[in-house]
Amino acid sequence: MYVILVYDIGEKRVGKMLKLCRQYLNWIQNSVFEGEITPVKLKELLAKSKLIIEPETDSIIIFKSREQKWLDKQVIGAERNTLDTIL
Amino acid sequence: MYVILVYDIGEKRVGKMLKLCRQYLNWIQNSVFEGEITPVKLKELLAKSKLIIEPETDSIIIFKSREQKWLDKQVIGAERNTLDTIL
Numbered sequence: 001m002y003v004i005l006v007y008d009i010g011e012k013r014v015g016k017m018l019k020l021c022r023q024y025l026n027w028i029q030n031s032v033f034e035g036e037i038t039p040v041k042l043k044e045l046l047a048k049s050k051l052i053i054e055p056e057t058d059s060i061i062i063f064k065s066r067e068q069k070w071l072d073k074q075v076i077g078a079e080r081n082t083l084d085t086i087l
Numbered sequence: 088m089y090v091i092l093v094y095d096i097g098e099k100r101v102g103k104m105l106k107l108c109r110q111y112l113n114w115i116q117n118s119v120f121e122g123e124i125t126p127v128k129l130k131e132l133l134a135k136s137k138l139i140i141e142p143e144t145d146s147i148i149i150f151k152s153r154e155q156k157w158l159d160k161q162v163i164g165a166e167r168n169t170l171d172t173i174l
Contacts, residue, residue, distance in 0.1 A: 004091065004150060006093060008117035028148060029094075032119075032148065050163065057165055059164045061160065062160070062161045063159070063160050065152070065157055077144075077147055
């Protein structure tokens with residue numbers, strides 16, 4: 001399935017979370033990731049996320065779609081994902 | 088249609104952008120909005136956004152889906168949208 005993951009996480013934990021998410025998804029903007037992922041891998045990602053975040057203050061939202069084609073993506077301004085290979 | 092809008096915008100322009108987006112969509116996380124919107128209203132929102140952002144550095148990504156039911160949303164950690172009426 002295709003997912004969009006967005007997080008809002010305390011500064012101290014952002015680095016860990018970024019590193020984790022990039023193992024599973026493509027980074028497309030500051031705290032936004034997207035990509036094809038299996039339900040098993042998503043479960044794994046979320047289980048690992050829960051070890052990083054502070055559930056009282058941090059937040060992760062995942063939008064899941066069975067097919068990527070059901071979502072149309074439009075980017076305005078700077079395209080960030082070109083940095084993906086540099087960082 | 089149903090849209091998810093995420094932005095990554097310079098600090099000086101964030102306040103304006105937040106205010107603008109909240110006129111059209113529901114704020115669900117730091118820089119993330121979602122909601123039902125007509126194509127005409129979305130066009131209007133994007134036209135106004137372009138007057139706020141610095142296209143070289145700022146970025147807005149919009150995911151559009153014809154039907155909200157094609158997207159399944161999962162929240163982990165803190166639910167932010169409860170603050171929506173307070174701010």
